[in-house]
Amino acid sequence: MQAEARTYPEDLRDTLTNFFEELSRLNSLIEDLIPDSCSIEEVDAVISRVEGIRTQLPYAPDLHRKLEVLEQLVAGSRELFNQLLDQLCAGEPAKPICDGLKKEWSNYVEEAIRIQSPALRNSGRQYLDRNIEDFRERDADHIRTNGSRIRRLCAERAHAVRNAHPEQADLIETQHKRRRKRKSARRLFAEIPELLKALKPCWAMSPLVVSELLPPDKAFFDVVIFDEASQIVPFEAVTSILRGKQTIVAGDSKQLSPTSTSFFAIKEDEDEIATNDDPEDDSFDAVDEAESLLEAVKAVLPGQGVRTLSWHYRSEDERLIAFSNQHPELYGRRLVTAPSTSLEPPFEYHLGFPRFRGH
Numbered sequence: 590m591q592a593e594a595r596t597y598p599e600d601l602r603d604t605l606t607n608f609f610e611e612l613s614r615l616n617s618l619i620e621d622l623i624p625d626s627c628s629i630e631e632v633d634a635v636i637s638r639v640e641g642i643r644t645q646l647p648y649a650p651d652l653h654r655k656l657e658v659l660e661q662l663v664a665g666s667r668e669l670f671n672q673l674l675d676q677l678c679a680g681e682p683a684k685p686i687c688d689g690l691k692k693e694w695s696n697y698v699e700e701a702i703r704i705q706s707p708a709l710r711n712s713g714r715q716y717l718d719r720n721i722e723d724f725r726e727r728d729a730d731h732i733r734t735n736g737s738r739i740r741r742l743c744a745e746r747a748h749a750v751r752n753a754h755p756e757q758a759d760l761i762e763t764q765h766k767r768r769r770k771r772k773s774a775r776r777l778f779a780e781i782p783e784l785l786k787a788l789k790p791c792w793a794m795s796p797l798v799v800s801e802l803l804p805p806d807k808a809f810f811d812v813v814i815f816d817e818a819s820q821i822v823p824f825e826a827v828t829s830i831l832r833g834k835q836t837i838v839a840g841d842s843k844q845l846s847p848t849s850t851s852f853f854a855i856k857e858d859e860d861e862i863a864t865n866d867d868p869e870d871d872s873f874d875a876v877d878e879a880e881s882l883l884e885a886v887k888a889v890l891p892g893q894g895v896r897t898l899s900w901h902y903r904s905e906d907e908r909l910i911a912f913s914n915q916h917p918e919l920y921g922r923r924l925v926t927a928p929s930t931s932l933e934p935p936f937e938y939h940l941g942f943p944r945f946r947g948h
Contacts, residue, residue, distance in 0.1 A: 669693075743790060750787035757781035779804040786810070796825040799832060808834045818883035819844045826882045840883035843919050901926050906935035 660670055669690075676686050703710045751758045760781055764771050778785055786809065794802065803809060805828070813833030815821060818840030830836050879885035887895060901924040904910045914924045929935075 747787040757784040821882040823885040
């Protein structure tokens, strides 16, 4: 009890000292808020402000921790911290302050990168515009002169083949002078294939025309290309494949095959399935069982020799292919599309009403 009695005055003195220090701070705050001469209304306003500050005291610890986090985030710039603190104290919304901070930070990072990279330092708006315009001019010039360049290459090659096979040139000149009893295209192609291919390197024909015009005894062309192969029945393509050394099959497996849209083809398949009861017949024929040439080739070459083209360039507006590209059962976001340059809708809906006579 005596020890406690000896320490009591010291504790009381410390408590009173702290009290007077805090009271002094409060008096300084009041003196800052209230001038030397003021009205009763000004005093009431100061009291209301002090009351508002008092009601916010419970949030002080959380606010202090958040300010410490903010100070750590912008530790490299005390000026930026003071600027943010002033904006928050002024009552500005948090989102505009955050957006402004992101913009300032992005400008700072861009400036730092440009200083370190000479290539990016010179890639301003004018530089990019000049490159784009130069590319457009060169691309248009390439497209404009491409036909002349290809015709010149074909003419040079035809001239060389004509000199190497003069008998074929004489035969085609003789056939050109005749008005009747000309040889058929199939026979003419069999006798002078080198000169005909030199004069016309690319031939566009349907499978039926290929069977009529080209002899079947050897491969006359370097490459046979099938476009829209999902719309070609497999057995119709065999005659064209025999005429080439290599074959390229291009198509979209997501399109309906020609047999899927044919009622009679489906009926025949159902009849064949119903009547085929041979348990030992487990052989698979891609030509007979596949619905299209594309499916037949994919069945014969699973995994190897199959390439998927990811770039989509046909749609003038990206929104035309957007649904199919995002659908998981179709392309599943695997297509790379070019963004549209127009904000106008790619198509419009028009509601029409039938007209009847007398109305």
